[in-house]
Amino acid sequence: MAFQILLNLLIAFAWVNFQHSYTSVDFLVGYIIGIFILFFLRRFMKFDFYMRRVWALIKLAVLFFVELIKANIDVLRVVLKPKLDNQPGIIAVPTKLTTDWEVSLLAALISLTPGTLSMDFSQDGKYIYVHALDIPNKEQMVRDIHDTFERAIMEVTRGNV
Incomplete structure (x- = not known):
């Protein structure tokens, strides 16, 4: 579970860097995108969402x-x-x-x-x-x-x- 949270935070930071907009709203959008990515990856990886x-x-x-x-x-x-x-x-x-x-x-x-x-x-x-x-x-x-x-x-x- 800690690995998933860390991975989700990394996705959110990558999103903020790709957007070149360092606001909390962009971070939140990146975090939500990370949640969806992890949700779809759960089928291919062996972890509980x-x-x-x-x-x-x-x-x-x-x-x-x-x-x-x-x-x-x-x-x-x-x-x-x-x-x-x-x-x-x-x-x-x-x-x-x-x-x-x-x-x-x-x-x-x-x-x-x-x-x-x-x-x-x-x-x-x-x-x-x-x-x-x-x-x-x-x-x-x-x-x-x-x-x-x-x-x-x-x-x-x-x-x-």
């Missing part, structure tokens, strides 16, 4: 902000209820993520959403213990974590789902 992972990273950021807004609304709903009938609890969330970086990113994303807190990891790293402010259905919460954050992290780090 790096913009797929960049797009997956953008989708992960958007997903996080959507989940952040939804979690804030849920916490606000719990706090503003006249009767406190939430069901707090600790659940063990199994994960398919293998590297420490992936598991740590999942734990950070869980902790950054209001109402949830990653407390600990299992010894083998296959479970994350999560405290939640309101857990009406444990299986649904685990499924939501798998379908949102875990899937998006695997798409960014592995390029597939």
Whole structure:
């Protein structure tokens, strides 16, 4: 992936030099041309197109902000209820993520959403213990974590789902 970014930057610099116009707009045009060149070269070379992972990273950021807004609304709903009938609890969330970086990113994303807190990891790293402010259905919460954050992290780090 780093080689592709470097190659894309070299194409952008070559474009700027061929145009004899050293502006950021010309550099951006050259960079976009480089993206298209690399996209078409991916069939002839043995590499995964790096913009797929960049797009997956953008989708992960958007997903996080959507989940952040939804979690804030849920916490606000719990706090503003006249009767406190939430069901707090600790659940063990199994994960398919293998590297420490992936598991740590999942734990950070869980902790950054209001109402949830990653407390600990299992010894083998296959479970994350999560405290939640309101857990009406444990299986649904685990499924939501798998379908949102875990899937998006695997798409960014592995390029597939």
